[in-house]
């Protein structure tokens with residue numbers, strides 16, 4: 001039971017911070033927060049993601065490329081250009097490593113606006129000592145609390161949680177599910193209530209409304225990360241920075257905008 005609680009908590013917290021900090025803050029600047037709060041969130045992201053912590057800078061550059069070139073040959077991780085998910089992730093990893101190490105040459109428009117903290121993003125992230133420390137910590141928990149040998153099969157997922165979530169979202173989110181909006185890419189909404197990836201699986205909504213901090217658009221859809229953000233905004237810990245909201249059906253919004261234009 002302890003192992004199950006640990007696994008589910010680590011899974012949900014890791015993907016929450018990936019969506020909340022690396023994606024919606026570093027890549028998209030959907031909200032703002034004070035410099036001290038930003039440091040706390042940055043540190044919490046590292047502590048939760050541990051051995052699979054992703055550099056917010058490299059994540060942001062890669063993700064902005066994904067939006068600009070979605071499902072074309074220049075997309076860093078379109079499932080429509082790779083035979084299987086392993087090849088797609090290997091290609092993504094190489095590009096991510098280049099940007100994280102400052103070797104890659106992204107277009108200037110993809111640079112800037114993300115939080116940078118060399119102690120966490122470089123020193124701790126690349127330290128073998130720290131990484132092995134996290135691996136030892138996850139392993140020790142299993143040694144202490146596992147009640148059956150098969151449970152140890154879950155351990156590698158803790159080591160690689162960030163890339164595992166990336167693989168699920170990038171592969172499934174552009175391949176399986178329904179579409180609310182016609183777009184030139186192949187993005188899909190894989191789950192109507194995305195408790196698996198905390199809202200990241202609303203790829204079709206998100207590609208249509210790239211600045212909407214709520215990835216859900218329809219009444220039956222639920223984006224858990226947005227629900228947490230609403231509470232944080234109410235408590236004035238963060239401030240939502242963009243007025244855009246995902247709207248469905250699209251025609252209703254277009255009609256309203258058209259109506260407003262005619263009235264003016």
Ligand SMILES: [Zn+2]
Pocket residue numbers: 023027028063067206
């Ligand atoms: Zn995005």
Ligand SMILES: [Zn+2]
Pocket residue numbers: 066070173174187203207
């Ligand atoms: Zn996408």
